[in-house]
Amino acid sequence: xxxxxxxxxxxxxxxxxxxxxxxGRLKKIKIQVGEMTAVEPEALRFCFGICAEGTDxxxxxxxxxxxxxxxxxxxxxxxxxxxxxxxxRCPECGGEAGNYVSGTELDIISMExx
Ligand SMILES: [Zn+2]
Numbered sequence: 787x788x789x790x791x792x793x794x795x796x797x798x799x800x801x802x803x804x805x806x807x808x809x810g811r812l813k814k815i816k817i818q819v820g821e822m823t824a825v826e827p828e829a830l831r832f833c834f835g836i837c838a839e840g841t842d843x844x845x846x847x848x849x850x851x852x853x854x855x856x857x858x859x860x861x862x863x864x865x866x867x868x869x870x871x872x873x874x875r876c877p878e879c880g881g882e883a884g885n886y887v888s889g890t891e892l893d894i895i896s897m898e899x900x
Contacts, residue, residue, distance in 0.1 A: 789825060793833040812846040814898035820853045822889040853891050857883025
């Protein structure tokens with residue numbers, strides 16, 4: 787399961803940070819997930835709940851911010867939002883998105899601890 791390996795790596799990073807700063811309990815963690823990663827926020831929360839159970843992260847809130855996919859047109863360089871369920875084209879000239887400006891994120895933004 788895709789989400790489980792993501793949660794495992796997130797927990798690893800969080801644990802390292804907690805140890806580094808000598809904090810005992812995680813209250814909330816905020817992450818940014820680009821739509822292009824094809825990660826289901828619900829599945830992510832579910833996996834996090836299971837992995838955090840019985841640890842110093844139990845009960846922590848996983849706050850997921852979804853980032854839409856923004857592509858840049860190969861022709862006119864206009865940036866536009868791509869719908870992940872359809873073949874989105876540039877609204878100006880109908881061109882394809884050449885490169886992606888955002889939507890591939892999978893980052894920890896902030897942590898709240900006690
Ligand atoms: Zn265009």
